[in-house]
């Protein structure tokens with residue numbers, strides 16, 4: 001990408017290159033975004049380190065054998081998500097939000113769960129947060145269409161509350177299969193909930209983003225950065241996100 005074009009994207013992100021610096025303090029986290037990939041036992045058995053919150057009513061769920069998901073191709077997988085009733089979120093969503101982008105992408109972006117815009121449109125990372133994500137990707141020379149973008153949960157939690165343990169456990173096989181099908185060279189988790197769940201780490205996002213990780217059970221490098229919805233509320237952290245994106249670009253080049 002030429003310098004002028006990058007500067008344009010950075011201006012749209014409200015970032016000047018001279019602003020880039022390392023973080024000084026932990027941010028307040030935003031509320032709430034082949035062979036089967038094997039995620040840690042603790043993810044399968046006890047879910048993420050998220051705050052349990054009870055639903056106002058008991059909603060029937062319909063378990064689907066994970067073996068069917070583990071071998072699904074793209075059309076079968078998307079149809080399964082669209083019709084999914086594996087957790088109670090099926091009753092409150094407008095529609096399931098599967099994922100979007102290149103199925104041969106080198107980079108996979110994983111957020112937490114759909115928000116209101118995504119629930120309405122059926123596509124992850126739309127609205128203002130999606131626009132900012134697009135700008136972050138464009139700043140490192142990656143159009144949205146060249147990346148695969150999805151969320152850990154495919155249905156919106158009511159009022160954007162944090163995902164519950166049972167919901168994460170029910171939905172994780174879909175993400176595992178998406179990762180197995182895309183076979184990304186690199187994964188970036190946006191936001192603490194997705195990062196801490198996939199990495200089984202309790203540290204703050206400020207700490208997690210300083211390390212290069214590996215998706216447990218795989219050899220896929222994984223980096224962490226801020227959720228664009230958080231950056232919209234805390235624009236002073238955009239410079240840190242830009243630093244993360246530059247490290248991500250270096251990692252992608254190194255894995256070529």
Ligand code: SF4
Pocket residue numbers: 081084085086087088089090096153154155167170171
């Ligand atoms: S969140 Fe996942 S497991 Fe729950 S209903 Fe939606 S697609 Fe199914």
